[in-house]
Amino acid sequence: MSDLNALLEKSLAEKDLHRQQFQSLIQRLLDYGIICRDESQIEADFYDLFVRCEGIVDDYLLMAGIRFYHDKRFEYVRLVPPGARVPGVDDEANDGPAGGGLRANLSPMAVALTLVLAVEYEKSLREARVDEKGCASLSLEALNLSMKNLLGRSLPEQQLERRALFRQLRQLRLIRMASDADLQQGDSWLLIRPMILTLVNEDALAPLLAGEAKHASLLTDANGEADADEGEH
Structure with missing residues (x-):
């Protein structure tokens, strides 16, 4: 685990980012499931932060089996639930559970x-x-x-x-x-x-x-x- 932490710290330092910034970004993604740049100034800041460290976010989330879809044209990123299919994302886990924390509980x-x-x-x-x-x-x-x-x-x-x-x-x-x-x-x-x-x-x-x-x-x-x-x- 210490090796992974060291690798994360090194990757963030190369992007001139701090762990606290990265943690806030991950928490925002997990809490909301989506970040849209044109939603508010807060989300614009989070989106710009995401763009700076997209590769690091990808590596970090993949360890938990979580993927995301990044639309650069309309400037938003959405977490992809297991088994979901979205444009430009190949589903590598079709046998995943039908529900989960990333899925919206819609009526x-x-x-x-x-x-x-x-x-x-x-x-x-x-x-x-x-x-x-x-x-x-x-x-x-x-x-x-x-x-x-x-x-x-x-x-x-x-x-x-x-x-x-x-x-x-x-x-x-x-x-x-x-x-x-x-x-x-x-x-x-x-x-x-x-x-x-x-x-x-x-x-x-x-x-x-x-x-x-x-x-x-x-x-x-x-x-x-x-x-x-x-x-x-």
Whole structure:
């Protein structure tokens, strides 16, 4: 163990870093599971620190069987649970446990909302409707409609339940919206962040995307029939 400590100290010294800085970074990653540079000044400092010692963090976490996904374009790093698949990361531990401390304990409603948000984000990507930070805008009214179309569910009616749901997704860095936003108003807007695609794989999205395309086709057909009926009168 002393040899490992000495090696760690040597590696940190080469980066002009102290052990306390490294420990704070590791604790932040383990506590939050994700660090986004544009989230706050605190996270910007942690992200810059991570970039300085990424190789050391990788070696350190690998000893515990933990991996991470680093998106340099959008400047965030997310810890990867055992068995998870994310872009650019080869899963070397498919036989790992299905659950663990790195996995977010999401309620069924949070899972449903995350899937629908991922579908909406994929749609925005296809239509080139994302900003320079890779975020897609969506109104609560459009989100609720999408949930009904894709899953036959609605957002919680109770204010406290709805606020807790969106707070959890903000903590996971999946969405961005004002903490005092009126979540009961359909014209309130949120931003879907690109990090959502590291939590939802293509297998989970495929049936929803197919359902979304089918629904759009049915609407098109219905509108066409309505136009034809109007033309006959």
